[in-house]
Amino acid sequence: MTTQSQYKGIFTAVPTPFDGNGRFVGEPLKRQIKHLLEAGVHGIVPLGGTGEYTAIAADERRKVVAAAIEAVNGKVPVIPGIISPGIGDALDNARAFTAEGAKALMVVTPYYYRPTQQGILDYYKRFSDEIDADIVLYDIPYRTGVPLTVETIASLAEMTRVVGIKACSPDLSQQVRVVQAAGKNMSILSGEEDVFPLHVAMGAVGGIVGTSTVIPKHWLHLLSLGLQGKLAEATAFHAANMRPLIDALFSEPNPAPIKAALAIMGNDFGDVLTPLQPASMELREKLRKMLAQYQSREAEL
Secondary structure (H helix, E strand, O other): OOOHHHOOEEEEEOOOOEOOOOOEOHHHHHHHHHHHHHHOOOEEEOEOOOOOHHHOOHHHHHHHHHHHHHHHOOOOOEOOEEOOOOHHHHHHHHHHHHHOOOOEEEEEOOOOOOOOHHHHHHHHHHHHHHOOOEEEEEEOHHHHOOOOOHHHHHHHHHHOOEEEEEEOOOOHHHHHHHHHHHOOOOEEEEOOHHHHHHHHHHOOOEEEEOHHHOOHHHHHHHHHHHHOOOHHHHHHHHHHHHHHHHHHHOOOOOOHHHHHHHHHOOOOOOOOOOOOOOOOHHHHHHHHHHHHHHHHHHHHO
16 A cells, blocks of 8 residues: 555545536536646545535445546545445445545544544544555544544554544644654644644645635645745735635535635536535625636736
């Protein structure tokens, strides 16, 4: 298998395109992935939260992964997200995704039951034993209600096939401890777009980022500044050139605003699935005004 050294950079969490009946259609996704690869992103993350994993039937999920792997054609890693609350569904989807060619999977912490840390260790150990793929932990406690302790993360890096973590915690003290405890054994990838420059300054080596679907070159430039140790320049660039659009794209539930932005940019991904609602007309108009300027900056970076 690969090592954590290959999981560095900007990994774009892509939305899933649907037709008018809520069925997956592959061509918009393939076009977007082609654009992202030309921009220089380091990996593609289909499904997951941005990809509406929990709303999509199992056979549709497999089609999404197959289309993403075909579009990437081996150029960068494809890391499908698994957002299942239980081991049975997680393993079934993992087997389907690896059968399509996935070499790595982003696996959220098991939720709903609110397991103990030992339960989480057992969960990932079984997943690691049964699935022939690298594992990227997905720690997002404000959604799952199940935080990973630093000790659990460090143990998973040593005893399982975990090679990285999408760290979604605005708690900067937690980020520091994770890097110190596990940074040598796994790639720390930020999932917090608001504090991304600070995560990189603390030791993150990249991120899994939804809005990089819309402005990939901005994110690549920001990461480059951070990895060069130019924290002041990175935070200034983030605040002045990225935060207004990030705020707009998260002002309504993800990924509806991102899909609206893609439609405005000429690649219609269709609407989100229920219970999510499409972006409001007010937000669409706001994005329409903002995106021309951002697309111009993308061309300059």
